Amino acid sequence: MHRRRCLISLSVIALCAHLPLSRAAEPKEVKIGFVAPLSGAVARVGKDLQYGAQLALDDENARNPTIGGNPVKFVLDVQDDQADPRIAMQVAQKLDDDGVVGVIGHYNSGCSIPASAVYHQANIAMITPGSTNPQLTKQGFKNVFRTMGHDGVGGVVAGRFVVEQLKAKRIGVIDDSTAFGQGLADAFEKGVKEAKGNIVRREFTNDKAVDFRAILTTLKGRNVDVIFFGGLDAQGAMLVKQMRSLGMQAQLFGAGALKSNAFLQIAGPAGEGTQDLEPGPALDKEPAAQAFAKRYKARFNQDVELYAPFAYDAALAMIKAIHDAGSLDRAKIVGSMPKVVVTGVTGKIAFDPAGDLIKPPYTLFEVQQGQWKSIKTVASSGS
Known part of the structure; x- marks a missing residue:
């Protein structure tokens, strides 16, 4: 009996010794x-x-x-x-x-x-x-x-691009009054001014709006050829549909939030030709x-x-x-x-020292035959 108890005790000791090692090995x-x-x-x-x-x-x-x-x-x-x-x-x-x-x-x-x-x-x-x-x-x-x-870079790049590359003469701006949309539109306006472009009207909405016809009617009366939208994709899709329903031929342009599957689904054929200057390379x-x-x-x-x-x-x-x-x-x-x-x-x-990406690239995408296609990548001058 003594030998049996000894063997059991040794087994228990061995098991107890083994358990901590197993736990220690677990991530x-x-x-x-x-x-x-x-x-x-x-x-x-x-x-x-x-x-x-x-x-x-x-x-x-x-x-x-x-x-x-x-x-x-x-x-x-x-x-x-x-x-x-x-x-x-x-x-x-x-x-x-x-x-x-x-x-x-x-x-x-x-x-x-x-x-x-x-x-x-x-x-x-x-x-x-x-x-x-x-x-x-x-x-x-x-x-x-x-x-x-960030928009201080991307918005400015977009503003310059619309003037220098798209050759826009009369530009309208709409933003959704959020920190993102308003900040982006401000930077876009700065880029347009740097390129000596012409913003004929700036309008404001909110991020819950679904009816933009009053704003668009005002912009149509100003004969805009490009409308820049500082806001997200679903609203952008509704915006371009209403532009087409009003007979507007102006191009819708975004910078960083239009390119998505949702935009394509909501906008449908009305979205054809919409352009968006997205952060990053041609993914x-x-x-x-x-x-x-x-x-x-x-x-x-x-x-x-x-x-x-x-x-x-x-x-x-x-x-x-x-x-x-x-x-x-x-x-x-x-x-x-x-x-x-x-x-x-x-x-x-x-x-960079501020925490921003160093020299971030931007890529122009356009809706062609119902799909977003990359057109060209634009290098930024810095962060």
Whole structure:
């Protein structure tokens, strides 16, 4: 009996000794926050961004990553800000409480700007894949970055392009009065003036409007040949349909938010000839982007909607910063972000001292036979 008890005791000791080793070998979950509008009018864009970021985490986890010699598994902590600045601040605080080491988001500039203050206080690195209002990085926060050019660059490039390349003589401008739309229209107007172009009228709407006929009638009376719209794709599609119903021949031009499947579906034949100067290279022709689109569809059973590649690259840059820091400490990750250099789906990702992308490219897309086709890529002079 004594020998039997001894053997049992040794077995128990061996089992207990083995259990901690098994647990130690299990990867530690590392939370990266993700925030976008996942409900409401632009929920499809939010899901598109979420899937792009998730694909980057899937790719990284397949490599069995380690941080500081310890195995980790990256997990996306997904939050819905409903495109509402007040809710954006609430979910930002929740992500802080959840212990995330970084955040991918937000989409709307009107959400990113107030939420960035929360992340700044918590020393959490934030990379937005879609907010382009220049004010976001002008706040001086060292933890804020983005993976596409901001409107202070893109809007100006678009304004100059319309005058110098499209040879527009009489330009009308409409914006949706949001931080994104108004800021973009302001920058566009600046670019037009730099190129000595002629804006004959500027009109304002809101991001919930569906009837633009009064505004369009005014612009029609001014004989505009190009209408620039600072707003999102669904409204842009309704706008161009109403332009055609009023017999307007003016061209609709956007800068960064018209090119989507939703625009094509809503606008239909009326959208033919619409042009949009989008951040990034000609993704429809880039091999890396084409391969990404195939993997994206295989994983999520849908086509890329709009900015999934930029969300993928944002997550890629965040993961690189974590590896470079060799730590899960938020302050160390923020400290490593400015030095990140990585080649993603949209090209080279590297940041200037403000957190903006260095020399971001822009590509002109046009609706041809019901599809968005890239026409030419325009280099910007700086960030």
